[in-house]
Amino acid sequence: MNLTDLRTELDLRAQDLTADVSSLTAGIDGKVRATKRRRAAAGAVAACAVAAVVGVAAWNGMARPTTPAPAGTNQVTLRADALPSRPVAMSPDDVVKDGLRFRAETLAGDRLAAGAIGDLGQRSLSVRWRPTTQQVTYAVECWLPSDTDDAAWRNTWVRHSVPGQEGHFSSTCQRDLPADGVLASTGVTPGEPGEGDRTLGVGIETTLDVELVDRDGNPVTNPQARIAVGVYELGPRTEVHDETRAVVLSLPEVIEHQGYAYQLTSMVDGSLPTTTLPSSVTPTGMPFLVSYGSTTEPGDATAPTFSLTGLDVEASSLVGGGWSTVAQPARGAGRVGLALEGPAPESGTAFIAIYTPVP
Numbered sequence: 001m002n003l004t005d006l007r008t009e010l011d012l013r014a015q016d017l018t019a020d021v022s023s024l025t026a027g028i029d030g031k032v033r034a035t036k037r038r039r040a041a042a043g044a045v046a047a048c049a050v051a052a053v054v055g056v057a058a059w060n061g062m063a064r065p066t067t068p069a070p071a072g073t074n075q076v077t078l079r080a081d082a083l084p085s086r087p088v089a090m091s092p093d094d095v096v097k098d099g100l101r102f103r104a105e106t107l108a109g110d111r112l113a114a115g116a117i118g119d120l121g122q123r124s125l126s127v128r129w130r131p132t133t134q135q136v137t138y139a140v141e142c143w144l145p146s147d148t149d150d151a152a153w154r155n156t157w158v159r160h161s162v163p164g165q166e167g168h169f170s171s172t173c174q175r176d177l178p179a180d181g182v183l184a185s186t187g188v189t190p191g192e193p194g195e196g197d198r199t200l201g202v203g204i205e206t207t208l209d210v211e212l213v214d215r216d217g218n219p220v221t222n223p224q225a226r227i228a229v230g231v232y233e234l235g236p237r238t239e240v241h242d243e244t245r246a247v248v249l250s251l252p253e254v255i256e257h258q259g260y261a262y263q264l265t266s267m268v269d270g271s272l273p274t275t276t277l278p279s280s281v282t283p284t285g286m287p288f289l290v291s292y293g294s295t296t297e298p299g300d301a302t303a304p305t306f307s308l309t310g311l312d313v314e315a316s317s318l319v320g321g322g323w324s325t326v327a328q329p330a331r332g333a334g335r336v337g338l339a340l341e342g343p344a345p346e347s348g349t350a351f352i353a354i355y356t357p358v359p
Contacts, residue, residue: 081313081327081329082287082329083257083258083260083287083327083329084258084259084260084287085258085259085260086258086259086260087180087259088103088107088182088259091103091104091105093105093112094112095112095115095116095117095230096117097117098117098120099181100117100177100178100181100183100228101117101181101182101183102115102117102139102183102185102228102230103182103183103185106185106232106235106256107254107256107259107260107261107358108185108235108252108254108255108256108261109234109235109236109253109254110137110185110232110233110234110235111232111233111235112185112230112231112232113129113131113132113136113231113232113233114127114128114129114208114229114230114231115127115228115229115230115231116228116229116230117183117226117228118226118227118228119226120223120224120225120226121221121222121223121224121225121226122226122227123211123212123219123220123221123222123225123227124209124210124211124212124227125209125210125211125227125228125229126207126208126209126210127207127208127229127230127231128205128206128207128208129205129206129231130203130204130205130206131200131201131202131203131204131206131233132202132203132233133196133202133233133234134191134195134196134197134198134200134202135191135196135233135234135237135250136189136190136196136197136200136231136232136233136234137185137186137187137188137189137190137231137232137234138160138169138187138188138189138190138208138229138230138231139183139184139185139186139187139228139229139230139231139232140158140160140169140171140187140188140210140227140228140229140230141158141174141183141184141187141227141228141229142156142157142158142171142172142173142174142212142225142226142227143173143174143175143176143177143225143226143227144156144173144174144175144176144222144224144225145175145176145224146175146176148175148224152222153172153173153175154172154215155214155215155220156172156173156212156214156220156222156225157170157171157172157173157212157213157214157215157220158170158171158172158173158210158211158212158213158227159210159211159212159213159217160188160208160209160210160211160229161208161209162199162200162206162207162208162209163207163209165199169188170213170217173225177226183228183230185230185232185256186232187230189234192247193239193240193247193248193249193250194237194239194247194250195247196234208229208231210227210229212225212227234252235252235253235254236252236253236254237250237251237252237253238250238251238252238253238264238267238353239251240267240269240295240349240351241269241349242271242295242348242349243271248295248348248349249295249323249349249351251264251267251291251353252264254355254358255289255291255325255355257289257327260357260358261357261358262288262289262355262356262357262358263355263356263357263358264353264354264355265283265354265355265356266280266353266354267351267352267353267354268280268351268352269349269350269351269352270349270350270351271347271348271349272294272296272344272345272346272347272348272349272350273344273345273346273347274344274350277337277338277339277340277350278337278338278350278351278352279310279335279336279337279338279352280335280336280337280352280354281333281334281335282310282328282331282333282334282335282336282354283354283356284331284332284333284334285330285331285332286330286356286357287327287328287329287330287357288327288328288354288355288356288357289325289326289327289328289354289355290308290311290315290325290326290328290336290352290353290354290355291323291324291325291351291352291353291355292306292308292315292318292323292324292325292326292336292338292351292352292353293306293318293321293322293323293324293350293351294306294318294321294322294323294338294345294348294349294350294351295321295348295349295350296320296321296345296347296348296350303319303320303321303342303345304319304320304340304341304342304343304344304345305317305318305319305320305340305341305342306318306338306339306340306341306350307338307339307341308326308336308337308338308339308352309336309337309338309339310334310335310336310337311326311328311334311336312328312329312331313326313327313328313329314326317341321348323351336352336354337352338350338352
């Protein structure tokens with residue numbers, strides 16, 4: 001996809017900006033993932049810059065728990081998705097401030113290389129680290145009070161960039177801080193699948209700058225805003241290939257969901273166009289997660305829509321490419337599959353991956 005095509009697609013996705021950002025912390029995980037992806041794309045347009053240096057910037061990760069157990073306990077709770085939920089113990093290496101924390105390591109094996117939590121009203125942050133890998137994700141967040149005026153909310157963005165690299169990435173702020181204080185370990189994953197951010201020099205000190213800006217990219221100060229940034233070096237990944245054996249997607253081998261680890265146990269993929277879209281049997285008698293989607297390039301209004309069928313819960317429809325993850329409570333024998341609405345794409349790879357609880 002050339003730069004013009006990418007900007008066109010981002011303009012289309014920016015129209016979704018009016019979606020209720022409170023859905024980022026409520027509802028099913030698949031919807032959360034799709035919403036955050038739209039927020040990120042719209043932000044890149046508003047800042048009038050595309051993250052050219054990062055190639056394909058993908059959102060990954062699951063939603064935060066909304067009914068956490070009290071800190072320091074072993075209590076297991078059930079969230080709206082009916083999957084188990086429990087707090088993760090504190091670590092002395094966590095980055096903690098004002099009841100908020102970036103965890104030093106996730107159950108998925110992602111390691112915090114650098115993190116900072118700003119003071120209330122602080123408009124910029126910078127973190128430095130020496131990369132040990134080019135496989136990283138930038139967890140950058142901004143929060144405003146729930147009663148923030150809509151006009152002020154739409155005009156307050158958080159932008160992050162690495163000095164010396166072309167382009168930057170921007171997104172809107174969320175309303176209110178996470179109830180449990182645990183900050184997301186996922187965000188923008190820079191670079192081509194399987195390669196990571198090749199502009200990062202392993203062992204060479206790197207800085208990630210974060211700042212509040214308006215829709216035009218001008219500096220903004222908001223006394224009620226709070227920003228945070230974490231750089232996570234990613235754990236083990238599994239690659240998805242196209243018919244030429246080129247890597248088109250990199251999936252985590254382990255996903256953390258509500259304090260539990262789920263490991264990749266099966267994956268089915270297929271090249272597009274095809275008359276047989278991927279499908280898979282699902283586990284019996286245990287909860288599981290399903291990651292699904294396609295690597296088709298986003299297009300215009302005629303872009304195909306992929307949806308997931310065969311679950312007892314609602315899953316997001318994905319327009320013109322991208323991927324999402326949805327949680328399914330334990331059930332009997334079943335099967336999931338991808339369905340296509342609209343014209344078949346001329347190229348790309350579709351996939352379904354199943355994650356089951358780590359024993």
